Amino acid sequence: xxxxxxxxxxxxxxxxxxxxxxxxxxxxxxxxxxxxxxxxxxxxxxxxxxxxxxxxxxxxxxxxxxxxxxxxxxxxxxxxxxxxxxxxxxxxxxxxxxxxxxxxxxxxxxxxxxxxxxxxxxxxxxxxxxxxxxxxxxxxxxxxxxxxxxxxxxxxxxxxxxxxxxxxxxxxxxxxxxxxxxxxxxxxxxxxxxxxxxxxxxxxxxxxxxxxxxxxxxxxxxxxxxxxxxxxxxxxxxxxxxxxxxxxxxxxxxxxxxxxxxxxxxxxxxxxxxxxxxxxxxxxxxxxxxxxxxxxxxxxxxxxxxxxxxxxxxxxxxxxxxxxxxxxxxxxxxxxxxxxxxxxxxxxxxxxxxxxxxxxxxxxxxxxxxxxxxxxxxxxxxxxxxxxxxxxxxxxxxxxxxxxxxxxxxxxxxxxxxxxxxxxxxxxxxxxxxxxxxxxxxxxxxxxxxxxxxxxxxxxxxxxxxxxxxxxxxxxxxxxxxxxxxxxxxxxxxxxxxxxxxxxxxxxxxxxxxxxxxxxxxxxxxxxxxxxxxxxxxxxxxxxxxxxxxxxxxxxxxxxxxxxxxxxxxxxxxxxxxxxxxxxxxxxxxxxxxxxxxxxxxxxxxxxxxxxxxxxxxxxxxxxxxxxxxxxxxxxxxxxxxxxxxxxxxxxxxxxxxxxxxxxxxxxxxxxxxxxxxxxxxxxxxxxxxxxxxxxxxxxxxxxxxxxxxxxxxxxxxxxxxxxxxxxxxxxxxxxxxxxxxxxxxxxxxxxxxxxxxxxxxxxxxxxxxxxxxxxxxxxxxxxxxxxxxxxxxxxxxxxxxxxxxxxxxxxxxxxxxxxxxxxxxxxxxxxxxxxxxxxxxxxxxxxxxxxxxxxxxxxxxxxxxxxxxxxxxxxxxxxxxxx
Amino acid sequence: xxxxxxxxxxxxxxxxxxxxxxxxxxxxxxxxxxxxxxxxxxxxxxxxxxxxxxxxxxxxxxxxxxxxxxxxxxxxxxxxxxxxxxxxxxxxxxxxxxxxxxxxxxxxx
Numbered sequence: 001x002x003x004x005x006x007x008x009x010x011x012x013x014x015x016x017x018x019x020x021x022x023x024x025x026x027x028x029x030x031x032x033x034x035x036x037x038x039x040x041x042x043x044x045x046x047x048x049x050x051x052x053x054x055x056x057x058x059x060x061x062x063x064x065x066x067x068x069x070x071x072x073x074x075x076x077x078x079x080x081x082x083x084x085x086x087x088x089x090x091x092x093x094x095x096x097x098x099x100x101x102x103x104x105x106x107x108x109x110x111x112x113x114x115x116x117x118x119x120x121x122x123x124x125x126x127x128x129x130x131x132x133x134x135x136x137x138x139x140x141x142x143x144x145x146x147x148x149x150x151x152x153x154x155x156x157x158x159x160x161x162x163x164x165x166x167x168x169x170x171x172x173x174x175x176x177x178x179x180x181x182x183x184x185x186x187x188x189x190x191x192x193x194x195x196x197x198x199x200x201x202x203x204x205x206x207x208x209x210x211x212x213x214x215x216x217x218x219x220x221x222x223x224x225x226x227x228x229x230x231x232x233x234x235x236x237x238x239x240x241x242x243x244x245x246x247x248x249x250x251x252x253x254x255x256x257x258x259x260x261x262x263x264x265x266x267x268x269x270x271x272x273x274x275x276x277x278x279x280x281x282x283x284x285x286x287x288x289x290x291x292x293x294x295x296x297x298x299x300x301x302x303x304x305x306x307x308x309x310x311x312x313x314x315x316x317x318x319x320x321x322x323x324x325x326x327x328x329x330x331x332x333x334x335x336x337x338x339x340x341x342x343x344x345x346x347x348x349x350x351x352x353x354x355x356x357x358x359x360x361x362x363x364x365x366x367x368x369x370x371x372x373x374x375x376x377x378x379x380x381x382x383x384x385x386x387x388x389x390x391x392x393x394x395x396x397x398x399x400x401x402x403x404x405x406x407x408x409x410x411x412x413x414x415x416x417x418x419x420x421x422x423x424x425x426x427x428x429x430x431x432x433x434x435x436x437x438x439x440x441x442x443x444x445x446x447x448x449x450x451x452x453x454x455x456x457x458x459x460x461x462x463x464x465x466x467x468x469x470x471x472x473x474x475x476x477x478x479x480x481x482x483x484x485x486x487x488x489x490x491x492x493x494x495x496x497x498x499x500x501x502x503x504x505x506x507x508x509x510x511x512x513x514x515x516x517x518x519x520x521x522x523x524x525x526x527x528x529x530x531x532x533x534x535x536x537x538x539x540x541x542x543x544x545x546x547x548x549x550x551x552x553x554x555x556x557x558x559x560x561x562x563x564x565x566x567x568x569x570x571x572x573x574x575x576x577x578x579x580x581x582x583x584x585x586x587x588x589x590x591x592x593x594x595x596x597x598x599x600x601x602x603x604x605x606x607x608x609x610x611x612x613x614x615x616x617x618x619x620x621x622x623x624x625x626x627x628x629x630x631x632x633x634x635x636x637x638x639x640x641x642x643x644x645x646x647x648x649x650x651x652x653x654x655x656x657x658x659x660x661x662x663x664x665x666x667x668x669x670x671x672x673x674x675x676x677x678x679x680x681x682x683x684x685x686x687x688x689x690x691x692x693x694x695x696x697x698x699x700x701x702x703x704x705x706x707x708x709x710x711x712x713x714x715x716x717x718x719x720x721x722x723x724x725x726x727x728x729x730x731x732x733x734x735x736x737x738x739x740x741x742x743x744x745x746x747x748x749x750x751x752x753x754x755x756x757x758x759x760x761x762x763x764x765x766x767x768x769x770x771x772x773x774x775x776x777x778x779x780x781x782x783x784x785x786x787x788x789x790x791x792x793x794x795x796x797x798x799x800x801x802x803x804x805x806x807x808x809x810x811x812x813x814x815x816x817x818x819x820x821x822x823x824x825x826x827x828x829x830x831x832x833x834x835x836x837x838x839x840x841x842x843x844x845x846x847x848x849x850x851x852x853x854x855x856x857x858x859x860x861x862x863x864x865x866x867x868x869x870x871x872x873x874x875x876x877x878x879x880x881x882x883x884x
Numbered sequence: 885x886x887x888x889x890x891x892x893x894x895x896x897x898x899x900x901x902x903x904x905x906x907x908x909x910x911x912x913x914x915x916x917x918x919x920x921x922x923x924x925x926x927x928x929x930x931x932x933x934x935x936x937x938x939x940x941x942x943x944x945x946x947x948x949x950x951x952x953x954x955x956x957x958x959x960x961x962x963x964x965x966x967x968x969x970x971x972x973x974x975x976x977x978x979x980x981x982x983x984x985x986x987x988x989x990x991x992x993x
Contacts, residue, residue: 029957030910030927036953054927062932
C-alpha cells in the first residue's frame, strides 16, 4: 500500500515553533484537513506548496502576538507578585537592602565617572573636521651636547621648517606653527589684564575646527598686527559687543603696540590639545627674523601640517628629511666631527603623527599629552570595584538566605517550579539593581564637580550624553542584577522542601565560595590602602623636604619687561621703592622662577661638551633664598667685575672634576680665545628642579638685563597689608603693567600637580574599595553567624561568655584579613617602588608603613564584623534551639 | 465595556459560526463561505478572526473530536455565545431600520 502523502515536516515544525501552544493542535488539524483535500483535487506537489503557503500565512501578528499575550498574562501576574515580594523584602530588611544598594550605587557611580574620564581622554582633538589629514611634525634628534641619542620625539621644530616644507613638499597643503605659553598685557579702554597668548599662522584657522564667530577667514592675519581672541577674553573687555575691528594695545615684549582684533573664536574645548586665549601672527615673535634666517639649529616651535587628502605619510616624511638635509648638511657634518661619530649616523629624522593620537602618545614630548596607562588603571579599578560590589551582593544575599528558607519551602510545597524561583530571585536582584541605578545616577551628579576637581577636567552631563549614560547605567544595573543574582538564586532555589519546612538547618551555607572572594576584595583594598599611604608619604616628603633653600614667604612678581624694557633697571627701582615698606626683608630678581622654565647653556671643557642650567640673578638672590655658600663669596653689587663672574653649584664642580673651583673659569662663549667667566663661589646643591630630577649642574651669573621675575621676601606678619603696600609701590614704578604675583612655595608645589591629581583619584578609589569591601565582609560575617547559630545556642546553654562567642565568630576574619594583606603587600611593594623610581628623591619603603596599613585594615575589618558577632552573641539560645 | 463593534469579516465569520452550529471550526467555515458566498478566504484570517471574536466574548471554543484526515488532531469547535447571537440580532435590526429609511427605488416606465 502506498504511503499517504505527507506535508513538509519542516513547515509543521515551523508552525509549532511560532504558533501558540494552545492553538497549535487545532490549527495544524485544519491545515492537514485542507492538505488532504488539496492532494485529492490538485495533486501532491501543489498540495505541499499550498500547505507551506498556508503555514506562512499563519505567521501573522494575529497569531504571533497571541502567543506573547497568552504567555504575558501568566507572567504578568507572577511578575507582579515577584515584584511585590521583592519590594517587601527590600523594605523589610532595610539594613541589608541599604548596604546592598549603597555598594552597588557606589560601584555604578564610580564606573560611570571612570567611563566619562576615559571617554574625555579619548575624545581629545577628535573634533577637527579634517582630522585625518592633520599631522604634527615630530623629530628625533641626537642630543648634540650629551652625544647620546634621545629617542623622545620632540614636537619643537625650527621656525623655518614649516614654510620650507610648504615650498618643497607638494603633498603639504597647509602649515601652521603654534607656539603658546607667553604672557602679555592687553589694554583697552583703561581695562588692563595680564593675558596668556600664542603665536600662529593664518592657516591655523583653516586647518583646525576653531571656527571664527566673527571675522573673515579669508583675510585673517594678512597683516602682522592682527589679533584673534576667544570669547573669554572678549567678555572681559567688550562685554557682549562684537570686538572685531577694534584696536587694542598689547604689550608682550615691553613695548606697547596696537593690534586690530580681526577674529573672535570660541574658547577651545577642554578636550583640545591646543589651548589659547589670544593668537597673533607668528611674525611678531621677537626672534622671528633671526630664526627664519639662521634658525636651523634652534628648535622652538610645534609645527602642524595638513596633507593633501590621502597622501602617503611615510613618503612625506622622507621628502621632509630631504628638504631639511640641504640646509643642515654642513651643520651636521660639523656636528658629527665634533661628536666624533661616523658620517653616516643620522642626527635628525622627521616623522608625522596624526593629531588624533597626539594626546595619548607619551612618546611625544608635548605638554598636553597624557599617559593612557592612567586610563587603563582607572578602568581596571572601576571594573574591580564593580566585581567587588557584585561579590558583596552575593554574600549578603546568601547570608540573608536563612530568612528566605521558609518562603522557598512554602513556594515549593505549593508547586513552584525551580525555574520560577530562580526568576523570582533574579527579579529581586534586578529590582535592587534598578534602585541602585537611580541612586548611582544621582551620585554621579553629586560627585562630578569633585571628580572634575580631582582630575582637572571639565566633564559635564548634557542632554547629548545623558541618554548614553542612562543606557550605560541601565546595562550596568542589568549586568549586576543578573550576575550578582544568579548564584544566590541558584542556591536559594535548591533548598529541599521537606527539610526546610521541618525547620532543619541542613542546607548549610557554603562560605567556601565567598571566602576567596572576600580575600580578593580585601587584598585589593589593602593594596589600595598601602599605595595611597605611600603616595601620601611621598608627597608629604616632597613638599616638606629641605630643598637647600628657603622658599617660604617669597613673592614672585612677573615684571613684564620683555625685550624692549630689558635695561630699565626695574628690579633696582623696586628695591629702592620698597625700602620704605617695613615688612619687606629683601628684594631680588631672576630670569626664571622655580618651575617656570629655565635656560641651559653649553660650554666646552677639555674638548668635551658639557651642559648646565643657568640663572641670571642679582647679588641679593642668594641671601634671599638662604642658599649656602660653601666656598668663595656671593656677587658683590659694588664690584663691576662680577658681571663676568659666576657662582656654580657642587654638581657642576663634580661634573667638571675641578679640585680648586675658585681658580677656574667657565667658558660658554663660542670663541675659544677668551678665558670665560671666573668662578667666584661654590654654593651648596639645592633643588632648583622638581624633585623628580636630581640636582643638575647649575651656575648663576649676574645680569640685570634678564631679570624677568621680582622676588620679594616678606615678614610673616600682616601679609595682606604688605602685599597691598607692594602693589602701591608697583603701580608707581611700573604704572602700565598689572601687578600679578604668586608665592614661591606654591609655584614649587605646582610642579607636583599631576601627582597630586593622581593621588586624589587613588584616594577616592581607595575609599570606595574600603567601603565596599567592608560591606562584603559584613555579609560574610553574617553567613558565618547564621551557620553557627545552633553552635552558639548550645555554647551559651553550657555557659559560654559573650566575649568568647565574639572571639569564636571573628577569629577567622582576622585570618582572612591577614591572608589578604600578605597577598597584597608584595604587589603593592613592587608597584610602589616602581612608582617611587620616578623620583630622584623619595622615601624609603619601610616595614612600618606596611604594618600601619595592615593594622588599620584589621581594625576596619573588626569593626565591620562586630555587628554580627555581637548580635549572635547576645541572641537568646531559646530562640535558636527551639526546633530541636 | 463599551459597545462592541464588528468588522465586515468578523460579522461574516460570526454568522457562519452560528450557522454551522456544532460543526463550526476553521476549515468548515472557510468551506462554508466558499460554497455559500463564492468567496475565497484565507484559513489563517479565519482563525485570527475567530480568536478575536473569542476575546470579545462573542464565541466560545472547545476542543472537539479528532478525525483521521486531520492526522489525529482535534478540532477547535466554536460556538456562538448569547452575547454573539444578540449582537447579530442587533445588527440585523439596525440594518433593517436603515433599510426602511432608504428611499424605495422605483422603476420608471
